[in-house]
Amino acid sequence: MVLTWAKPARSGTKGTTYSMEKDAKIYIAGHRGMVGGAILRHLQTQGYKNLLTRTSKDLDLRNQQAVADFFDKERPAYVFLAAAKVGGILANNTYRGEFLYDNLIIEANIIEAARRYSTTKLMFLGSSCIYPKLAPQPLKESYLLTGPLEETNEPYAIAKIAGIKLCEAYRDQYGCNFISVMPTNLYGKGDNYDLQKSHVLPALIRKFHEAKVKGDKEVVIWGTGTPKREFLYADDLAEACVFLMNEYDGKELVNVGTGEDLSIKELAELVAKVVGFEGALTFDTTKPDGTPRKLMDVSKLHALGWRHQVELPEGIRLSYEDFLQHKDNTVKATGVA
Numbered sequence: 092m093v094l095t096w097a098k099p100a101r102s103g104t105k106g107t108t109y110s111m112e113k114d115a116k117i118y119i120a121g122h123r124g125m126v127g128g129a130i131l132r133h134l135q136t137q138g139y140k141n142l143l144t145r146t147s148k149d150l151d152l153r154n155q156q157a158v159a160d161f162f163d164k165e166r167p168a169y170v171f172l173a174a175a176k177v178g179g180i181l182a183n184n185t186y187r188g189e190f191l192y193d194n195l196i197i198e199a200n201i202i203e204a205a206r207r208y209s210t211t212k213l214m215f216l217g218s219s220c221i222y223p224k225l226a227p228q229p230l231k232e233s234y235l236l237t238g239p240l241e242e243t244n245e246p247y248a249i250a251k252i253a254g255i256k257l258c259e260a261y262r263d264q265y266g267c268n269f270i271s272v273m274p275t276n277l278y279g280k281g282d283n284y285d286l287q288k289s290h291v292l293p294a295l296i297r298k299f300h301e302a303k304v305k306g307d308k309e310v311v312i313w314g315t316g317t318p319k320r321e322f323l324y325a326d327d328l329a330e331a332c333v334f335l336m337n338e339y340d341g342k343e344l345v346n347v348g349t350g351e352d353l354s355i356k357e358l359a360e361l362v363a364k365v366v367g368f369e370g371a372l373t374f375d376t377t378k379p380d381g382t383p384r385k386l387m388d389v390s391k392l393h394a395l396g397w398r399h400q401v402e403l404p405e406g407i408r409l410s411y412e413d414f415l416q417h418k419d420n421t422v423k424a425t426g427v428a
């Protein structure tokens with residue numbers, strides 16, 4: 092396989108950075124998911140020709156031997172690790188064992204196979220929940236492991252921290268160019284609209300849409316509405332991932348977000364406006380709030396040369412359009428009427 096010397100690295104261990112060749116074999120793990128799907132689409136539009144995908148049915152990434160055999164046969168040069176057990180606050184808190192086990196074993200199997208079968212570069216996707224619950228804001232990359240985690244998603248966060256540390260340790264011990272990026276809360280095309288398992292933004296789109304159609308007078312929002320969250324459109328994240336894969340070779344993780352946040356109440360008002368729901372919002376305070384705030388410090392990402400493009404109102408509009416187009420499939424897939 093040919094490695095091309097690209098532009099001088101802005102950050103890296105060897106003083107150089109590798110750009111992905113347009114015909115290089117690139118494996119997108121989790122390509123049917125919201126993020127993997129967005130990465131696949133972005134790579135296609137950028138002219139990458141040799142894209143490798145497998146569904147979980149064809150390749151269960153929890154199976155170490157199957158993952159090793161796949162890497163042995165296919166020898167991908169680049170890997171985007173976007174396969175994971177993913178969900179909102181309730182799913183994280185309910186399926187604690189699965190969120191820890193599945194995520195640990197998926198990332199360990201892929202990272203080890205990438206090392207063993209000489210993958211040139213791998214990107215691991217973590218999450219902003221790796222930072223301590225009460226860390227100072229905005230969250231700098233250096234705040235990792237400086238305090239206790241938020242309880243509802245501690246198992247998922249521990250698995251994600253293990254993935255980061257595996258990339259770092261493999262870089263130290265074996266010289267692997269494995270990088271980690273930490274996306275903030277995401278939303279966009281192909282999101283999960285199952286009200287028990289989804290994140291807040293797709294849940295609100297669905298709740299407001301269904302209330303509008305049924306003529307309901309109110310919609311119930313979980314928690315107090317006071318926690319603050321930052322949201323990045325998944326297509327923007329995909330662009331950032333491809334950018335960082337081509338430009339960044341550092342050991343330290345990189346935050347990916349917008350650097351702007353709002354309260355859940357403000358978010359609910361915004362989604363209600365886009366969807367056209369005019370009733371009242373009520374707050375179910377028996378449901379958990381989770382972390383009070385997790386605003387990303389994106390100065391490192393901005394210094395590298397990338398900034399988000401899709402602002403929240405526009406992203407919600409695009410997501411609602413996608414929901415309307417696919418809602419019949421979504422209802423079937425999630426089993427929620």
Ligand SMILES: NC(=O)C1=CN([C@@H]2O[C@H](COP(=O)(O)OP(=O)(O)OC[C@H]3O[C@@H](n4cnc5c(N)ncnc54)[C@H](OP(=O)(O)O)[C@@H]3O)[C@@H](O)[C@H]2O)C=CC1
Nearest residue numbers: 121123124125126146147151152174175177216218276277
């Ligand atoms: N959504 C968000 O708000 C955020 C997501 N992230 C991270 O981004 C990444 C992608 O998340 P997102 O796209 O939202 O998640 P999705 O749930 O939309 O997609 C996850 C994908 O992982 C695959 N997968 C899960 N388990 C297995 C398995 N055992 N074997 C093979 N494939 C498996 C699924 O494949 P299949 O469809 O074939 O079953 C699915 O397509 C994850 O690492 C997540 O932690 C980080 C921050 C926020």
Ligand SMILES: C[C@H]1O[C@H](OP(=O)(O)OP(=O)(O)OC[C@H]2O[C@@H](n3cnc4c(=O)[nH]c(N)nc43)[C@H](O)[C@@H]2O)[C@@H](O)[C@@H](O)C1=O
Nearest residue numbers: 179180183218220244289290291294312313314379380381
């Ligand atoms: C990306 C990130 O996502 C998860 O963390 P989270 O940000 O807390 O997740 P969330 O989107 O589910 O909730 C955000 C806030 O919104 C409130 N909220 C209101 N009403 C609904 C509602 O209807 N559904 C949901 N899910 N939340 C609601 C909810 O109570 C909370 O205060 C991690 O577990 C982990 O997976 C992770 O890394």
